[in-house]
Amino acid sequence: MARHHDLIIIGTGSGNSLITPELEGLDIAIVEEGTFGGTCLNVGCIPTKMLVLPADRVLESREAQRLGVTISRDVEVDWPAIRDRIFADRIDEIAAGGERYRRSQDFVTVYAATARFVGERRLALSTGEEITADRVVVAAGSRADLLEIDGLDRVDPDRSVHTSDTVMRMDALPRRMAIVGGGFVACEFAHVFGSLGVEVTQIQRSAHLLRAEDAEISRRYTELARGHHDVRLETTVSGATRADDGTWTLHLKGLDGDTDVEADAVLVAIGRTPNGKRLDVEAGGIELDDRGVVVVDEQQRTTADGVWALGDVANAWQLKHVANHEARVVAHNIAVDTGRARESDPKPMDADHRFVPHAVFGHPQVAAFGPTRAELDEAQTPYVSYTQSFGDTAYGWALEDTTGILTVYADPETGQLLAAHCMGPHASTLIQPLIQAASFGQDAHTVARGQYWIHPALAEVVENALLGLDLPANDQVD
Numbered sequence: 001m002a003r004h005h006d007l008i009i010i011g012t013g014s015g016n017s018l019i020t021p022e023l024e025g026l027d028i029a030i031v032e033e034g035t036f037g038g039t040c041l042n043v044g045c046i047p048t049k050m051l052v053l054p055a056d057r058v059l060e061s062r063e064a065q066r067l068g069v070t071i072s073r074d075v076e077v078d079w080p081a082i083r084d085r086i087f088a089d090r091i092d093e094i095a096a097g098g099e100r101y102r103r104s105q106d107f108v109t110v111y112a113a114t115a116r117f118v119g120e121r122r123l124a125l126s127t128g129e130e131i132t133a134d135r136v137v138v139a140a141g142s143r144a145d146l147l148e149i150d151g152l153d154r155v156d157p158d159r160s161v162h163t164s165d166t167v168m169r170m171d172a173l174p175r176r177m178a179i180v181g182g183g184f185v186a187c188e189f190a191h192v193f194g195s196l197g198v199e200v201t202q203i204q205r206s207a208h209l210l211r212a213e214d215a216e217i218s219r220r221y222t223e224l225a226r227g228h229h230d231v232r233l234e235t236t237v238s239g240a241t242r243a244d245d246g247t248w249t250l251h252l253k254g255l256d257g258d259t260d261v262e263a264d265a266v267l268v269a270i271g272r273t274p275n276g277k278r279l280d281v282e283a284g285g286i287e288l289d290d291r292g293v294v295v296v297d298e299q300q301r302t303t304a305d306g307v308w309a310l311g312d313v314a315n316a317w318q319l320k321h322v323a324n325h326e327a328r329v330v331a332h333n334i335a336v337d338t339g340r341a342r343e344s345d346p347k348p349m350d351a352d353h354r355f356v357p358h359a360v361f362g363h364p365q366v367a368a369f370g371p372t373r374a375e376l377d378e379a380q381t382p383y384v385s386y387t388q389s390f391g392d393t394a395y396g397w398a399l400e401d402t403t404g405i406l407t408v409y410a411d412p413e414t415g416q417l418l419a420a421h422c423m424g425p426h427a428s429t430l431i432q433p434l435i436q437a438a439s440f441g442q443d444a445h446t447v448a449r450g451q452y453w454i455h456p457a458l459a460e461v462v463e464n465a466l467l468g469l470d471l472p473a474n475d476q477v478d
Ligand SMILES: Cc1cc2nc3c(=O)[nH]c(=O)nc-3n(C[C@H](O)[C@H](O)[C@H](O)COP(=O)(O)OP(=O)(O)OC[C@H]3O[C@@H](n4cnc5c(N)ncnc54)[C@H](O)[C@@H]3O)c2cc1C
Pocket: 010, 011, 012, 013, 014, 015, 031, 032, 033, 034, 035, 036, 037, 038, 039, 040, 041, 043, 044, 045, 046, 048, 049, 113, 114, 115, 116, 139, 140, 141, 142, 164, 185, 275, 278, 279, 310, 311, 312, 313, 317, 318, 319, 320, 321, 322, 323
């Protein structure tokens, strides 16, 4: 006999944050097949950024020379200390504590199992149990893709074949690492391991790294990355062999013809597939689109009655702040559906996907929201744009920055911001006032002149970019 619950949540990433005070007291089941807390906490955003910081420090110590400071001792990298600061000292305890807390709540049942749909709001668990519910939330995330190449088609840390799930817990840094891919994950890890002293070869199928960024940024980023490590563009891996001493030889096909590259570890970072198919969601009446993403409406409802979905399983952005936003929307909409919403807020809400930003914590950082120039041109959207170099501002002089840029795009009539694309130090923070302006419908001139900008802070890059736009209101600027 299947056990029945009021609500089943599949996945404890952003799914775990669904249990808001309004929903407390419902009979809630939460099913997790892996480590409690999901990707961001255990193998994603948080540990990677904790790794990027020491990597940044190493590079800054080298780059300090251009400020007249020479650090004469070699920088020493203590990998176990870096790794244990992240996992043993912080993350593993947060994950375990999160699970203990949920298990301590008498209205929550935690199932440590893999779930799959076998009917409408009916799930079979890998433990042999079946569970049903009035409402289900699919928050099952995505998983790293592997290469369809013998030896590299499964994660095997013992043979030094990694995805982002395993590479941060290596016992020791390899001397050489091949990183396959040129997106967020590959670029962040190329920065991390390259800076920590590993000889990195990055193998990217496309003509540029970060190919989805504004063309000028992906071109500049690629050029800069080439100054740090070996980047093979328009290249793919055609085969791989491993010698008895553990050395991998990757056979490459690309611009340079057929070549080989040797490495002591391989990191595959070629994208992530949403987990909907693996959950047999279609058996639950839940539609997938042609990329395998669960189809949801503005309120995050799937095509099956009483089933909502959120996060990587249900959107193409695959970003934590999007998953968190969608979780807030779903939590509220379930509170409405169960008659538990606050009196002040009784209606279901829509998710807001208008200005979704992202940042890549590489070297330098990249951050953006909105369409690229190519996408604006393709859609024939009218725009004015301006590119501000970091190096033409006072703080840019302090940094001796020669490569940072911020390009803003605005509607020529209204001055409303359409997009911003930034590359340079602190890009992930610098872009926030532009996201805010776009989200609240403020025009570029009002944002630039309606407030003080601290002088000579880096934020003057933003002020100058806004004032550089060819807009009627900017013509009167002093
Ligand atoms: C290396 C890396 C770095 C990243 N850095 C950033 C960043 O800096 N900023 C950012 O915004 N985003 C980043 N992301 C993306 C971000 O981590 C994800 O978008 C986010 O964690 C997705 O949350 P989610 O709740 O949808 O899925 P997840 O957090 O993945 O949660 C899904 C959970 O469901 C469980 N599950 C899956 N299938 C089943 C099943 N059948 N039965 C039971 N349980 C199941 C999984 O074990 C998992 O715990 C990064 C991702 C990676 C891989």
